[in-house]
Amino acid sequence: MAERNSPIIEFENVSFKYRAQREPTLRDINLTINKGEKILIAGQSGSGKSTLAHCLNALIPCSYAGEMSGILRVDGNDPSKLGVFGMSKIVGTVLQDTDGQFIALTVAEDISFALENDCVPQDEMFATVKNVAERLELSDFLTNAPGELSGGQKQRVSLGGVLACDVKILLFDEPLANLDPATGKRTIALIDEIMKNDDLTVVIIEHRLEDVLYRDVDRVILMDGGRIVADKSPDELLCSDLLIRYGIREPLYIAALKAAGADLRSESHPQHIESMDLEPYKDRVRTWFHGMPAHNRGQASESALSVEGLEFSYNEKRKVIRDVSFDIKKGEMVSLVGKNGAGKSTLASLICGFLKPDKGVIRLSGQDISDLSVKERGEHIGYVMQSPNQMISKPMIMEEVGLGLAVRGVAQDEVERRAGEILKICGLYPFRNWPVSALSFGQKKRVSIASILIMNPDILILDEPTAGQDYMHYTEIMEFITDIRRRLPVTIIMITHDMHLMLEYTDRTLVLTDGQLLMDDTPARVLTDENICNRAYLKRTSLYDLSVRCGIDNAGEFAARFIDFEESRRGEAKDVQTDIL
């Protein structure tokens, strides 16, 4: 087998500048990756981590034009000479979008796609596909279409597609972005297993550090502004303050240990909470916990949205929503969670009136709304889709934000007045006369939320507001939503996969599994309940492990107090910012 510790990827003073940009995206990269290593590349959006990955599979410079300097060798070859096709036999790339990279009509054809393009005879393909499918537990799905697969299965198909080519290096571009937490965890375990069996080198690009570190990683490369700012073992990196400095979220248990004032040492192996040596820090954590004020549960107010005995099915065979009842109070921020296909989107569609329930009542401030049309409900219940590109239809910001009022026949100057007001609240007023296309993703997201808020809805439903965003943009979007909640009398429901989001920002969590409401409680309690987490494909928070291992019985309360503490710290940071401004 391949000799270990010999370099397989070598960057020597590599710089790259996209043709359309003035500044280089990669500067002076020096990096050696050895055979059999597992490397995590982390960094914010725009740090150059994806550009670095594109150098490995030769998309740079073959598909994205630009100037490249320095020397890059991958398995002894120069990627720019071998081209994308040549490199695809050495480096197998699994992209972030599990749906988009599923090209063929069935699983078997997608696994064999690269083989077909390489003119491999049919019998050989049958054998390879059979073998790969067995290893990835896909044998029962070979004739399935992509629409019949879950996100995790689709990702295994993509992985199968590259494994079929006998590659030496596996490159994962944000593999966790579209998966629910439990599936993400299984993906990481699967990557680990395959790499050990096949003696592969693995490079993972991801900003969800805690999830990747679920299995051992040899080194973490931290990037910022096109440079490598750290190249350390995870243990060393977690003990430093580099992650925070470069905008990467620390694992929650690490953040909690640091909050408690623990001086982390790499000897205690903080990479996994399960195996970490907590002896030196236990007392500190306990003292901190008892010193923090108890978590204050908000007082119940009037009902904003209540659902009673809701049932829905697309056909007679399977009920998608089964006897769901809950009551959301005015001003609450609620998260709606559950694995892909649990019925979250269907529930939102029922509330908005896109679908009609078979049974049950939906009440808005106590009033039954079953007779209201989609448009009429839209005046009370605003629905914001995942990507702003799915919503924005006007070229100018002012027009887009005012659209909801304009189509309802409100006079032009009134529309402009209200649009101006909302744009001020949303921090977009200075851009009011800009074209939408000039905005960043985060700003577009704000525009799409503003265009809903202008109708003064009582309820705002946000579908995956932070999907695919790094920590910095995640924080930007979530702080914006929190701010909206402070300024406007609106009740917010968020559909999300993000355990951090639900823990940090929401008061209450509705957990859906197979169309049933499994739990309706505070996020801290949901995420410290192992049974619920397993059934709903959630991932138990590492704060639970930390508190239990430190001898604190009430893990839910521990998590809640830590989140309160983080929130107050964010508040302080904001006050400081405002003072400066």
Next chain:
Amino acid sequence: MSRLISYEVKDTPVHRLSGFTKLVFFILWCLVSGLTFDTRILIAMLILGLGIYVLAGIRWKQVSAVFAVIMFFMVLNLLGIFFFAPYQGCEIYGTRSEIVHLFGGYTLTREQLFYEFNVLIKYFTVIPAVFIFLVTTDPSELASSLNSVGVPYSISYSLEIALRYIPDIQDEFTRIKNAQEARGIEMSSKGRLMDRIRNTASIIFPLLFSTMERIDVVSNAMELRGFGKKPKRTWYSRKKLTSADMAVLTGIVIFFAVSMIITFHDGNRFYNPFIR
């Protein structure tokens, strides 16, 4: 989401044939039907076609909607021929046996009726062939069959991609439509026609942008896996030719040759019952 004509997995002699065989059969069959006006051949094809249709076990529901549309155009076509060329039949067959005078310059003749009868059966020879081909051919096999009759694979594969992404884009369309409707952009029949046309833009643009994003991902993914680098490619889903395939292929080629000979041996595409 239901589509008009869709492949259904079944095990009939027709389903078991390779897509290549069915495609060649379909092309030659349509050629014969298009070229000949020999009523004997057309009637033979009509009976044979209906026989295969029954053999393929196609459910009427799968094709009824499309059938209705074709019928509409057929009636339009037949009426059109009569109104624009009421004596086409007489010209072709060289005789004129009037049945009844209708109005103005329009007289119904036996020749015209016979000619239009031929056009009618032509429709009915092609319709079952189209249905059989579409309903019994695995879409995955379609691209490989097209490729094996000489269509470049980059073109035949784009058909497969279209089939792959149409359901996705339909879903996306519904999602966007719902969200825009909630914002008050009326799409239902309640709104005025002009408004609805204008409002369509509010769905089309977001749909276009999100589709563009998708195209970018797909084309990168295809390139990363070597699509288009070699002049040829192999196909996982191609069925090997069996003896049944060979028999059908031989049969259709002989049928094609024979009908061409019968049709053209007297230098005229038309079978003429009016000559005594």
